[in-house]
Amino acid sequence: MEEKNKRFTKTYVSYFILVFLIMLVIFLIINLVNNFYILEKKEIFASFIVSEHIGFDLNDSALTFGLVQPGLSSSREISIENKYEVPVLVIIKSKGDISEFLIVSENDFILKPNEKREVSFSVFPPKDIEFKEYNGKVEIILKKTKND
16 A cells, blocks of 8 residues: 555656646746847836925936925836837836836837837825835836737
8 A cells, every 4th residue: 555655646746747847848938939029128217205395306317206295296208219120019117116106108019110209107106105215117128029
């Protein structure tokens, strides 16, 4: 009986390892195919400070919104340009504690070759937000469209 249990356990472990390896290979293939289409990826630092006062930050190398009062908003624009010979899909993602307050005017859109578009970013801190600095990153991904 003990020998039968050992064989069952070995078989079970072998199947588990096989299923795990198959899932890992599928995940890696999906990632590889997905990354094949990525032409460019850029991360931009983003921040705002919740304050009793209003203040501007005109930093042109980051997406900084300055001092924002609770219940009000602040907006910034950036220009996104397709410098490639093919149409690109623009995907915008945010990371960090700024994410829940950040709204982008447009996302998941196609840019034709040499086309440029202004995209607006706004932060909307609620009235009951804690007074402190909120920051994170905005990731802009340019991908080949699947039919190119």
